[in-house]
Amino acid sequence: MIMLFAGSCDDSSGSSTDAGVDADSDTTTNNTNNTNNTTATCDDGIRNQDEEGIDCGGSCPQADCCANGFTDPNLGEWAVDCGGSCAECFTGTVYFVANDGDDANDGLDGTPAHAWRTIAHVNEQSFSPGDAVLFKRGDEWRESLLISSSGTAEAHITFGAYGEGPRPRILGSERATSWTAVTGETNIWRSETVLAAPRQREGNSVTNHPASIFFGELDGTHTWGNMEELHLNSEGAPTDIYECDSEGAPFSLLDREYDWCWQDDHIYVYSPENPGDRYAFVEVPQRLSTIATADHPPQEYFSIDNLELMYAIKYGYDDGWPMNVVVRGLNITNCHIGYMGTKGAAAAYGLQIWHSDMLVQGNDIHDCGRRNISYNVYGDVRDESLVFENVIFLDNILHNGYHTTGFDISCGYTDTFRNFQFINNFIWDNLQDDPQNHPNDFTSMGIYLAGDTATFTDFLIYRNILKYIKQKAIIVGNVQNARIIHNTLYSMNHNAGGDYRGLITVSGEPANLRIENNIFFGDLPDSASFVLSMVTFSGNSHEGAMLNNNLFWLTNDAQRLVTTSIDSYTI
Known part of the structure; x- marks a missing residue:
């Protein structure tokens, strides 16, 4: 085991970006159009000056805006490099929904003369693989969208956005x-x-x-x-x-x-x-969810993109219950989801999901009373074990949590969870929170992997940032073949309470757990009401783990680097 140590540091560079997110804004969309910049840099992800699209056209060397890797709504694109004058985004029929439409229309373009008006009308339709239902940007609906049709692995059904402006809003x-x-x-x-x-x-x-x-x-x-x-x-x-x-x-x-x-x-x-x-x-x-699957088993092979889902009693998106079958094919991308339920609630999730072959990318999810993202399989009776696999969580911003700020992955059976990847996510809580202020604040975890009696194997936690988490940053419970590499774990909420907290805590009987090339930073003051250990192993869990080439940086020498059931280590 190799550990790299560093002493106290000046925290002046550790400023937080823990500002609140305005629900009416489009804060997580990379496809920003800003014509006020003074120069066209052609590599900043912004459309400015004489650029025709983002970093393309005008004086930019990239002349083809259909190949710039962005969505350019001003050019009629509906998704990255497709729509408008570019290639078709969808292989099936595209339907449009707008507040100024009419349900008697055919839905076949976004003008008032053709667009549909209500989600209730959308819910009455059947869609085919490759079809898309696009909601007008800047509009809002106070209805629940029920997904009742399945696509195929080659041709998802897409629910997304068209036009310019902030994301379409579906409100609970x-x-x-x-x-x-x-x-x-x-x-x-x-x-x-x-x-x-x-x-x-x-x-x-x-x-x-x-x-x-x-x-x-x-x-x-x-x-x-x-x-x-x-x-x-x-x-x-x-x-x-x-x-x-x-x-x-x-x-x-x-x-x-x-x-x-x-x-x-x-x-x-x-x-x-x-x-x-x-x-x-x-x-x-007033409504349980903003989007949900209509049936059990849930629908398969569909995508939800660039929508804003807010203010439901329980769920932003709901995969349904019970979790007693294997379903595949779900993408949730570029959405803004927040303000679900009440803090500490038994069920208040941004996403309740359990599809295999799933991508969750580029979302901003926050202020969900229980879990911002929940992949929990429990609460049903069945005789056979199932396999849940091939799940990627990429480039998400997850913050302001009240039980699990980031990802809560759990199973109450003997199922197998395999090939889960958590890459380049930013998970944070406010340093000023008081987690002991029940019922209006609670502790919260960053990435929670609870294998228990299930088989959790082949997990990758790579290049994530976790900051000021209120309980434990990463929990690894009985996970096999897990790699925790190149992450930054930045301190912990100073008011968390309790006797011991860990940035990474390990339990069960892991095998081939590698914790490598991570940065750990702790700045708990002497008056903190608990002991923070950068890495904590319970029982004999340290026997299945390797720590290698990590940087530990503590401002308080009394806090711990590594704790095992045998001993603990400080600087």
Whole structure:
């Protein structure tokens, strides 16, 4: 075992990019059009000056914009180097959906005279391999998209975007408007919008799936509505919402800004002034998911690209349940997904997925109450073991988590998970978070691999950045043939609490686990309430692992480099 060490460092270069993401913006799209730059650099991923497309045409040496490796909506392209005057993007029929369309139209171009209008109409159609359904950029729908047709491995069915502007938005919420002050109360306001309770109730179960509400600030940021200390489970998370007259006098718990309750189909909030003036909007989740497969087994061989999915009770995208068959072929790319459920919820996911042969690339996913990305197989009864394989998570930005900020990969059976790759993802939490502030904040993990009784094998974790994670950055539980190489693990939330935390923690009986060429940085102060170990091995798990050529950088010599069941090591 070879370990490289370095001493204390000046953290001036460790500034965070932990700024909030505006849901109305197109912040993760690389295909930026900005004609205000003073020079055409032809290699910056931006269309500027006399460029006809991104880094092409005009004075750029790349004359052919159909070969520049970008989507150029201004040239009519629908995807990378296709559409408009370029080659066709899709082998089948392309249908268009726009707010100014009409469901009586044929859907065959994006003009008002031809485009469809509603997602409900899309849900009634059957599509063939190679077909595409494109939603107009800048438009929004308050409906759930149900995918009911399958493509083939050679010809996916695509749900994407057309035109210029921000991504099309599919919202799981309705907006609370028309506020009136409640007579006899101070700073309590009622929305006249008729709204169902933001929760899912399953039969007569006392366990619900509640959702928060979301306040849009005038500066473009979001604030979660506060959940009250009611109906908490063993993790400190709420299992129901606050009904206004359920705790003594009505509104007795509404005493600070962003407090809220629901009663008789209306939302009430505590606000120092009329919420219609103080906030840009108040969104109240009403639908379980924004996109879901329509049937079980789920549909196969389809793609979701360049959509914005927000404010659902449980899921941004839902693969369905139970996970008792093998399904293949799913791409989710270039989407913006956020604000699902409530913090610490039992089920509040950006993506609930379990397809094999899957690519998840270039997405910005954040503020999902349980897991930003969940690949969990559990909760069903079956006799046979299955194989889930060939999954790539590439170039995603995942942040602001409340159980799993990044990827949660778990299996409750004796299945095999093989060939999973996590490449070039940026996973971060805010340093200022207080994970012990239940029910309005929670600890959260970066990459969580829970093999347990299953066989997890051939996993690659490569060139990722994990920053200020609130619990453990990478958890490797009973994984075989795993490589953790060329990653940067940058410190941990200073308020995480607990006795011991690790940037990488290993358990079970791994074989051929290689942890190589990574950078570990720890800057916990002496007053931290826990001990941080850069790498922690439980039991005899260190016997199946190799650490080689890693850089460890600690600003506090009392914190640990490596901890095993036998000993621990410091600088």
